[in-house]
Amino acid sequence: MTTAAMTTAAIAARGLVKRYRATLAVGGIDFDIAAGSVTGLLGGNGAGKTTTIAMIMGLVRPTEGRVAVLGADMAHERHRVLHRMNFESPYVDMPHRLTVQQNLSVFARLYGVADVAARIGRLAADLDLDGLLDRPCGKLSAGQKTRVALAKALINDPEVLLLDEPTASLDPDTADWIRSRLQDYCRRRGATILLASHNMGEVERLCDRVIMMKGGLIVDDDTPPRLLARYGRSNLEEVFLDVARGRGAAGAEAGA
C-alpha cells in the first residue's frame, strides 16, 4: 500500500483500527475507492460500517491507521477537503425548531456555498421540497426528513458522498424515489459514493462494488456480479446470509 495510491484514490484506508475500550469496532482494514465509483458497505449489525464511515469523515479518530479523502490525510489535513465531501444518515437529526429553509441555509453557509438562495431553490425543485421549506424540521415525516437530509448532504455539490443507510425506515416507493435521485446525482456529478446499507436491492441497484464487513474486518470485496457468481447465488441477500453465517464462497469451498 503506497502513499501514491492513497493520493490517487478518492478514499483510501490503511491499517484502520478503532477500539472502544474492550470493543474492537474496526479491526484493521485497507481499501481504495476509485473516484466516480459507487461502493456498498455491507455487514450485519455491529460489523463496523458506521465506525468506518465516521473515521472517513474525520468524526472518529482511528486508534491505528490512516484515512485519506481526495488525497488529504483526515487526521491532519481534513480542512483541505471537508468542503468537497458530505454525509447523510437518517440517525443524525437537524435542529427541530428551525424550518427546512433555515436549516439548509445554515449548512449552505457552513460549506461556503456561493449563492445560497439559488442552491436551495435548485435542491428544493430536485427533491420536491418546495412545500416544506417553511415547515419546522421537527414536524416532518420520516420520508420528508430523508428528503431534507439528502438536500443537506448535496448542499455543497460534494465530490465524495458518504451515506449511512439513506433509505432506512422509508416505504418502498419513497425509498425508490430517493435511490433515483441519488442515481441522478451520481450521473450528473460523477461523485464518489460510499453507501452503508442493509437493503440488498438498493446495493444491487446503485453499487458497482461491494465491501462486506464482519466483526470489524473486510471479509469480501468485489463487484455484485462476481460476488453472485463466486457464491453461486442469484441475489446479494443470499450472499449476505452466506457471509453472515460463515459460509464461504462456492468457489472457495471447491478450492478454486
Ligand SMILES: Nc1ncnc2c1ncn2[C@@H]1O[C@H](COP(=O)(O)OP(=O)(O)OP(=O)(O)O)[C@@H](O)[C@H]1O
Ligand atoms: N461510541 C461507541 N462506544 C462504544 N462502542 C461503540 C461505539 N460506537 C460503536 N461501538 C461498537 O462498535 C461496534 C461496531 O459498531 P458500528 O456502529 O460501527 O456497526 P455497524 O456495522 O454500523 O452496525 P449497524 O448495522 O447496527 O448500524 C459495535 O460492537 C458497537 O457496539
